[in-house]
Amino acid sequence: MDHSNSASIFPLDGGCACGHVRYRLKARPIVVHCCHCTSCQRETGTAFAINAVIESSLVTRLPSAPPSVPASSTQAVKSAGPPLSSQLEGSVELETINTPSESGRGQRIVRCPACRVAVWSHYWAAGSRARFIRVGTLDEAWKVRPDVHIYTQSRRGFFRLDESIPAFDAFYPNMGEIWSQESLDRWEELMKIDEME
Numbered sequence: 001m002d003h004s005n006s007a008s009i010f011p012l013d014g015g016c017a018c019g020h021v022r023y024r025l026k027a028r029p030i031v032v033h034c035c036h037c038t039s040c041q042r043e044t045g046t047a048f049a050i051n052a053v054i055e056s057s058l059v060t061r062l063p064s065a066p067p068s069v070p071a072s073s074t075q076a077v078k079s080a081g082p083p084l085s086s087q088l089e090g091s092v093e094l095e096t097i098n099t100p101s102e103s104g105r106g107q108r109i110v111r112c113p114a115c116r117v118a119v120w121s122h123y124w125a126a127g128s129r130a131r132f133i134r135v136g137t138l139d140e141a142w143k144v145r146p147d148v149h150i151y152t153q154s155r156r157g158f159f160r161l162d163e164s165i166p167a168f169d170a171f172y173p174n175m176g177e178i179w180s181q182e183s184l185d186r187w188e189e190l191m192k193i194d195e196m197e
Contacts, residue, residue, distance in 0.1 A: 013062065014070075014119070014138035016112035018083070021094065021119055022062035025133065029054040030183045030190075032135065034146035034165075036155040039101055043109065043118070044134075047156040050146055051121070051132035055190055059120075059131050073142045094119075127195040148178045 007028045015022035029052035040049035067080040095113045100106055105124035110131075111117060120131040135144050149155075149167035161167050172178050179187070 009140075009143050012138050012140060012143065014133070014141075015062070015065065015068075016115050016117035016119055016137065017067060017080070018112060018115035018117075019065040019067045020114045021112040021117075022065050023119065023133075024060045024062055025052065025054060025138075026058045026060060027054070029133070029144075030130070030186050031179055032144060032147045033132075034149045035151055036149065036153075036159075037151035038154050040151075041154070041156075043099065047159055050135040050141075050144070052135050052138075052144060053126075053130055053132055055186065056129055056131050059133070068139070070136075070138065071140045071142070077139050126190065129190050129193050129195055148172060 010025055010028050012025045013022065014025070032050065032052045034048055034050050036048045041047060043049065067083055069078045069080045071077045093113060095111045095116070097109045097111060098106055099109055101123075103124065107124070108122040109118050110120050110122070112119065117137065118134055119137050120133045122128050122130070123132060135141050138144060146165055149161055149165055150171050151169070152161065152167045153169040155161070166172070166178060175184060175187070
């Protein structure tokens with residue numbers, strides 16, 4: 001079953017709130033999770049997290065840019081302000097925060113060192129080989145829809161699920177039921193790569 005986003009919308013650019021961290025997704029993600037677990041609720045301060053899982057090699061860092069407000073389906077990206085008073089010079093080193101997770105193995109959340117917005121995470125299964133991009137940091141996040149809802153057992157009661165998207169109380173038991181064959185092949189190739197630092 002493939003509910004994934006059309007390859008024609010990629011590449012897509014994104015970044016943090018202040019503009020210091022900018023990136024580009026060069027291809028369609030392997031899978032897009034909408035996670036309703038209580039850890040994601042805590043980490044994002046909202047009802048769920050939407051993560052686009054993609055090979056780290058398909059995420060390119062872009063030069064910093066002025067602050068902007070992401071687009072919506074009816075409005076283009078717009079300027080935001082004011083710029084942060086402490087401008088970072090040169091290449092921006094990302095801040096990586098190790099956090100606990102329900103699996104007990106933790107995750108590494110990567111943030112802008114200036115505005116502290118989380119732009120992606122690394123989970124234990126793939127390590128640094130894959131990035132779980134926070135879809136809300138994309139300039140046109142509205143174009144990326146989830147392939148699956150996970151951990152709906154802790155879903156907030158006010159949020160109704162789109163019945164055309166598969167949903168699971170916990171994590172889905174079989175990737176082949178959710179992922180396209182192309183995604184399965186990409187993941188298999190990714191797991192053959194030595195983990196990057």
